[in-house]
Amino acid sequence: MTRDDSWNYADILWNGIQANKVQKAFDKLNYREQTLLEKRLAICMTCGRVGFWKDRPTFEELAVMFEGSTASGAERAYRRAVDKLTELLVAEGAIHAVRLKQKSKTKRKKKIAAAIYEYQADCDSEWGEIVFDFESGTGSIVRLADWDTIKTNWFANEAIRYILSLSPDALTKYMLVPLEPPLIS
Known part of the structure; x- marks a missing residue:
């Protein structure tokens, strides 16, 4: 205390x-x-x-x-x-960030039903890929980006969390999302 x-x-x-x-x-x-x-x-x-x-x-x-x-x-x-x-x-080295670039999107009844985003960990190196199904509210990793952690997939999971927190109408073709560093336990 x-x-x-x-x-x-x-x-x-x-x-x-x-x-x-x-x-x-x-x-x-x-x-x-x-x-x-x-x-x-x-x-x-x-x-x-x-x-x-x-x-x-x-x-x-x-x-x-x-x-x-x-x-x-x-x-x-x-x-x-x-x-x-x-x-x-x-x-x-003050923060981390994930760069997101929309590769494609699928609409059903004028609403975005699915999208594919490429992502880059700390704005550097090879791109990974994430697929989103907005009807079921899920995202899954297709390919890990360079610098993403193999065990936790931290950058991909943060990108998924961020995209799923947005309204489908708020999705843009390009986003740069600053991230808080993970807590080390």
């Missing part, structure tokens, strides 16, 4: 290391990408100040900041910046 005001020095050190990795990855983004992320996420990466979530700019306001862009263009640019930062964080 510990007091509420006790400090876990291992957590503090780990968070400091992670903060350095995040800052290093963020510094590799261009000015526009940095600005989009800071404004939309209401955080200053220089001083660490966090603004009020309700005061963050809309995509329309971001479009005006970048003169001539539309709200949908600003949103696409923001999503690309998030994906680029995710890839940089994976390269820094």
Whole structure:
């Protein structure tokens, strides 16, 4: 049993290391990408100040900041910046991610009934393949991606969990999903 005001020095050190990795990855983004992320996420990466979530700019306001862009263009640019930062964080070893690419889909009565996705573990190397049956709510691994763990199939299982958590209408042809590292017991 510990007091509420006790400090876990291992957590503090780990968070400091992670903060350095995040800052290093963020510094590799261009000015526009940095600005989009800071404004939309209401955080200053220089001083660490966090603004009020309700005061963050809309995509329309971001479009005006970048003169001539539309709200949908600003949103696409923001999503690309998030994906680029995710890839940089994976390269820094701060997080894991699975890249998903839709290979095909089957519709029944105008609804997606099944889909085949390729997946890549930590955005690197050979692609694996996962088949989804949305009518039964299942996904199964056809082929493991390089870097996926043979015993636990962690990346494939996380991809399956993520895809099955989405509404079939929310499925896109390409997704980059950041993942929390698995807990080691």
